[in-house]
Amino acid sequence: MSRLTSLKSSLQSQPSKLSTINPDSWRAGKETSAQRGYGYKWQKARAAWIEAHPLCEYCKREGRVTAGSVVDHITPHQGDMTLFWARTNWQTLCGPCHNVVKKTEESRLLDL
Numbered sequence: 001m002s003r004l005t006s007l008k009s010s011l012q013s014q015p016s017k018l019s020t021i022n023p024d025s026w027r028a029g030k031e032t033s034a035q036r037g038y039g040y041k042w043q044k045a046r047a048a049w050i051e052a053h054p055l056c057e058y059c060k061r062e063g064r065v066t067a068g069s070v071v072d073h074i075t076p077h078q079g080d081m082t083l084f085w086a087r088t089n090w091q092t093l094c095g096p097c098h099n100v101v102k103k104t105e106e107s108r109l110l111d112l
């Protein structure tokens with residue numbers, strides 16, 4: 001005598017929005033002009049560079065052997081794509097060294 005008619009689903013009336021999710025939406029609105037140069041091409045070039053030059057240049061100068069994780073532009077490219085892609089302007093740095101460089105560069109700019 002027990003009929004489960006009370007669980008008739010009304011959930012099906014909910015609109016399904018899952019199929020409309022854009023895979024790029026996670027970065028929508030986050031992109032700056034500087035980051036536009038850091039696309040897929042850069043990710044690949046950067047990975048290849050680190051593989052060929054795995055050690056932090058600054059640590060190497062100090063006699064330390066540290067695995068680098070950042071490809072730094074020796075001369076800040078400031079949007080100059082020639083400078084950006086010039087391998088002669090690239091060096092591998094570890095995270096801490098890169099932070100020091102960036103801070104130094106910023107303070108240098110502020111002194112101008």
Ligand SMILES: [Zn+2]
Nearest residue numbers: 056059094097
């Ligand atoms: Zn370092």
